[in-house]
Amino acid sequence: MEDSFYQCCKTNQLDKIEQFIPSTDVTLRVSRGFEIACESGSLDVVKFLLEKKLIPGNKAFPYACESGHLDAAKLILATEEVDINILDSYAFRYACSNGHLEVVQFLLSLNDSSFKVPNNELFESEINVNVLDNFAFVRACKNGHLDIVKLLASIRGKYEIDISGNEYFAFRKACEFGNLDVVKFLLQEYDIDVHLKNEYAFRHACANGHLELAKWLVENYKIDINAVSDYAFRYACVKGNLEIVKFLLSLSTNSLVEENNELVENISFEKIDIRMMDNYAFRWACKEHHADVADYLADLLNQKQYEFYYREKGQYYIVLPLDYETNKGEDKFVMFDDFKVRCRNRKYLKNCLEAYKIHYSKFAYKSARKI
Numbered sequence: 001m002e003d004s005f006y007q008c009c010k011t012n013q014l015d016k017i018e019q020f021i022p023s024t025d026v027t028l029r030v031s032r033g034f035e036i037a038c039e040s041g042s043l044d045v046v047k048f049l050l051e052k053k054l055i056p057g058n059k060a061f062p063y064a065c066e067s068g069h070l071d072a073a074k075l076i077l078a079t080e081e082v083d084i085n086i087l088d089s090y091a092f093r094y095a096c097s098n099g100h101l102e103v104v105q106f107l108l109s110l111n112d113s114s115f116k117v118p119n120n121e122l123f124e125s126e127i128n129v130n131v132l133d134n135f136a137f138v139r140a141c142k143n144g145h146l147d148i149v150k151l152l153a154s155i156r157g158k159y160e161i162d163i164s165g166n167e168y169f170a171f172r173k174a175c176e177f178g179n180l181d182v183v184k185f186l187l188q189e190y191d192i193d194v195h196l197k198n199e200y201a202f203r204h205a206c207a208n209g210h211l212e213l214a215k216w217l218v219e220n221y222k223i224d225i226n227a228v229s230d231y232a233f234r235y236a237c238v239k240g241n242l243e244i245v246k247f248l249l250s251l252s253t254n255s256l257v258e259e260n261n262e263l264v265e266n267i268s269f270e271k272i273d274i275r276m277m278d279n280y281a282f283r284w285a286c287k288e289h290h291a292d293v294a295d296y297l298a299d300l301l302n303q304k305q306y307e308f309y310y311r312e313k314g315q316y317y318i319v320l321p322l323d324y325e326t327n328k329g330e331d332k333f334v335m336f337d338d339f340k341v342r343c344r345n346r347k348y349l350k351n352c353l354e355a356y357k358i359h360y361s362k363f364a365y366k367s368a369r370k371i
Helices: 004-011 014-020 026-039 043-051 057-066 070-079 086-097 101-112 131-142 146-153 165-176 180-189 196-207 211-220 227-238 242-251 276-287 291-301 349-370
Strands: 308-312 315-321 332-335 339-343
Touching (some): 004 014, 043 057, 057 070, 070 101, 086 101, 165 180, 180 211, 196 227, 227 276, 276 291, 276 315
Antiparallel strands (some): 308 315, 315 339
């Protein structure tokens, strides 16, 4: 059964709420009741809790703004003495972060308004738009709130956004989280090197599975898809983004992949080495339990009689010739007369060897037929 106090907050039952004011855990439960009242638009209850001093304005105001409850925020500001910049302008920062445009517009209007505070004096405090290294702008870019990004980008004067801050952090976050519309706007509005930090934008778009953004960058800029030792490909595998993996290999002149990408048919890319860094991509796809990626890579890799890639339940087994040079890292080699197997443990080694026999026999059969 729902708590009676919370139910009153939710349904704006001002006539009943006083009898249900909690006697224990007052601060915690009243705070939650206030949140519920804001979420439900129960302004009478909001006003009651404020008037009874059950929740301080400096706590209520940031929550109302963070949660997008403009009416509650205005009510608090009109009836309480509030520091709108408390906790480094928390109210403004998280209104931007959470995409509450009307709240953001209201808060910015306080920077140049005749809003009255309880003592009937003009409101003099200003929102610091750039607090904490443009936190509000960066978060709006990261979370894809284009309307707020545009609003903040339009500010001129002492609060003008410095897009180059922290090595174009806002732009990089927009790419990292796949917000194509924001990325397009930033590149149109500002002078940004899309290739900065060794193709950070492209690498992290791929690593995080943002195919639309990755394609758009390749179509519109001369992207080095191999930057930082094929980072985009390797981390797409690590994070299980199969469509990105296929897309990158389709761009590459990789002899194992026959697919051609019509979007970039006149652009030449370097070959992606899917064995890069001792089969990093395959090993990590297995370790992270991305079976679809691991199996796709294994199909590409299992093209030689004396080399075999096998995975089972997060474990990988790589059969290699005895003279194959590799850095095993924390792995172990299980040695046989004619080959060695790289693995983390021997749990499924027997299954690997059975599968390898079948793999090996296919090549032996092909050789016999040629004779």
